[in-house]
Amino acid sequence: MSGEKNTEAQIIAAAKKIFMQKGLAGARMQDIADEAGINKAMLHYYYRSKDKLFEIIFNEAADNVFRVLSAILQSDMPFREMIAAIIDNYIDNLIKNPYLPVFVLNEIHQNPERIVSRFTKSGNSPDIQAFMDKVNKAQKKKQIRSIQPLQLLLNIVSMCIFPFAARPLIQTVSGASDQQWKELMEERKALVTEFILRALEP
Amino acid sequence: MSGEKNTEAQIIAAAKKIFMQKGLAGARMQDIADEAGINKAMLHYYYRSKDKLFEIIFNEAADNVFRVLSAILQSDMPFREMIAAIIDNYIDNLIKNPYLPVFVLNEIHQNPERIVSRFTKSGNSPDIQAFMDKVNKAQKKKQIRSIQPLQLLLNIVSMCIFPFAARPLIQTVSGASDQQWKELMEERKALVTEFILRALEP
DNA sequence: ACCTTCGTTAACCAAATGGTTAAATTAAAT
């Protein structure tokens, strides 16, 4: 008579939607209950408090952010392909999860400790050392110009993530429709890759 | 016996600090009153409601974001110097206002209409058309490679702003101290400029 | 049939929160 799947999963799905949209402070337990089509008390029955529920959603999101990077940073592709793969994967992931960046960025900003502890434990934290090694190796082989690896990494993730975080502003300033926006982001995959590789040419 | 300057300004300063830190939903009127060292009722006496007060702070912040770009996009420097100036200015501004990006990004995301109307009215909205013209002109003069101007603009602002939005995450991942962080951002001014100009080399 | 356990609900509660009011205090004008 009520929703479809089991209540537990319904709640998580609803909480994800509401928290992602409104953030921890802006989200209302009632909103989540309504979205899940259940009574507010059920939220507390399954997940003791707002904070506990939020933590689950946030950790899931943070893991998502880390995982995308990790998978690629640890692969053993040649340097150029690695860059291309990182960018392709990241932008693809963001097209599917457009709310992720602002949500994570904002909550990290609200409570930095949360991400610190999340990073420390669990093995899914991206191995930037591996990335740095690769950059250094590519430099020594004269495949790319000299650049501080961390700065390069910043450039890459900046160009991938920022447009999604600033989407409403960008669409306003540029006057792009939703359709044009999607095309713009699809274009970016190749464009950013080329941009970076050109900048790195020896 | 109480604060220094006139109450009105005290309130604005306090509101700015609290809103920037906690966002609209997370900020408490009492926090702002405490920060300003005054009674909560004063907030309502001078600025009718939380929303009204917030709007002032947000508009100021949005204008700040726009203004930095506008001033430079409209200057008539040669192309390369223009790029360098944009980046220098932007990063300098962000070092002084580290909370700006997340605040603006988050609130834009919470309520896109706000930025739309802010952009439409008032003459301080950045003239991206001027920027596009300049890029196109530089292309025709063969000073730079062909690139869609909007994508170039996205790349530039991404690399400038994103690191500040993701600062806690970046410091965690890289293990940088506050001092190292500042150095890293100072370095970026020259580094990003060079990175972009290299990527644009014909 | 009866009991127990789990899932669910409506009603309720205390704290927090944005906002108001009326009185008190200070500053300005006459």
Place this chain on the structure above:
DNA sequence: ATTTAATTTAACCATTTGGTTAACGAAGGT
């Protein structure tokens, strides 16, 4: 000095909000 207007404060108010409770119903075991 007296009146008037602007500031400031403490106490209050209504609503919202996260959280709890007790009762109810369904499912399964005996």
